[in-house]
Amino acid sequence: MILVTGATGQLGRLVIQQLLMNVPATQIVAAVRSPEKASDLAALGVVVRKADYSDPATLASALEGVDKVLLISSNELGQRFTQHSAVIDAAKAAGVKLLAYTSVLHADTSLLALAEEHRQTEDYLRKSGVPFALLRNGWYHENYAASVPSALAHGAHFGSAGTGRISSAARADYAGAAAAVLTSSDSQAGKVYELAGDDAYTLSDFAALIAKQSGQPVVYTDLPEAEFKGALLGAGLPEEFAELLANSDAAAAKGALFDDSRQLSTLIGRGTAPLSASVAAALPK
Template sequence: MVVITGASGQLGRLVIEALLEKLPADEIVAAVRNPDKVADLAARGIQVRLADYDQPATLAAAFNGADKLLLISASEVGRRVPQHRAVIEAAKAAGIRLLAYTSLLHADTSPLQLAVEHQETEKLIQASGLPAVILRNGWYTENYMAGIPAALQYGVVLGSAGQGRIASAARADYAAAAAAVLLQENQAGLIYELAGEASYTLSELADEIARQSGQAVVYQDLPESEFKAALLEAGLPDFLATLLAESDVGASKGGLFDDGRQLSALIGRPSTTLAQSVRLALS
């Protein structure tokens, strides 16, 4: 039996869909804070269990009888470490045979501020003694696709990444990788650096949007503070604007680049290209 935490989120749902191609529904557990959000999964025969990172008592029941557990990193930046600690402790108490954790690309050396909580979580996992595999996910291409409407409206892609190359992949690619690891044996102790096969700069992203849309779109590189201000003006909450601006600066330092192609090797196919993602976003 395989437990997926954060199963109501975008990545969690995609992991479950990938697992359903190989596992019976009743061998998959969707562990969620709000079971009502995954009533559709329950209707398909998937076990739905309450699992609130902030209520450790719920985790023991959620993990009961499971062999493998995917800990999808919590969404509340700044609160992840205690939340992850609760999951790790519950997993150990439940006798989980393999814990998989979605970390960040090159988390141990990443220049991104976002890496700090992932570094701490990886240390907690190592100290726990649990058999574990670390999935260091790179950037989701969807993070940039969300900005396409604004890019078309104003004719500009804003950022602070300079000429840093970004080896992103689609969320579905990372989900397929997580499912592949959970379905294989002998994964304990492995660390995967997962990123797209091809990389691009934000200038090249702007060029691709322009090519496919037929509209003029250029990239404008901004200081971090100005980029954050632009994101705030666009209506993003402060924590998200800060995260995106800091991550762009990290990208300028190589923090979102990797050319090891471990992702495509793991999923047995090329990762989704930038052109494919832009095409889907425009459609």
């Protein structure tokens, strides 16, 4: 049995889609806070179980009979480590054979502010005694593609990444890597994967790509981190999210989102999807 946490999230659903290609639905457990939101997965034969990070009893019951767990990192900043450790404790009690955790690229040395809770989780995993694999995911293409409509509206993409190179990949590629690790016949215990796209780009390249595909002028405007955060706040983003985006861009300027090891494409057995595909999908129809 393979259990996926956050199974109704964007990454979780893609992982389950990938697993269904090689694993019987009855051997896949979708762990979710709201089972009613997973009715489509249940209709496919996937086992749906309630799992609430704040309710250890639900974690224990969700993990019954489970051999492998994919712990998809929580999106609740500031609460992630507590939530993750609860799942790890439950996995240990259930005697799972492998827990794969979606961390962040180069978590041990990353300048990203969001890396701290990932470092805490990785350290907790190491001390837990649970066999584990670390899937250190880089940035998603979709993180930047979401800004395509705004860039077209303003004729510019704003950021603080300078000339830092970014090795992002499509969310589906990261899902494929997770599925590959979970279904591998080779032992994955102790493996650490630095996962990133095959091709790196700067935000100037990103703006040029939007311009090329849309036929409209778009340029990259680099701002100091504080000024970029202010612009995001002015656009209506919540303080915490604006801080996260600005910090991430500033860290990218120093190489935090770059990796050229191609471990992701090796895991999925093909080249990673190009950024151009995500930009094309984000263009207004």
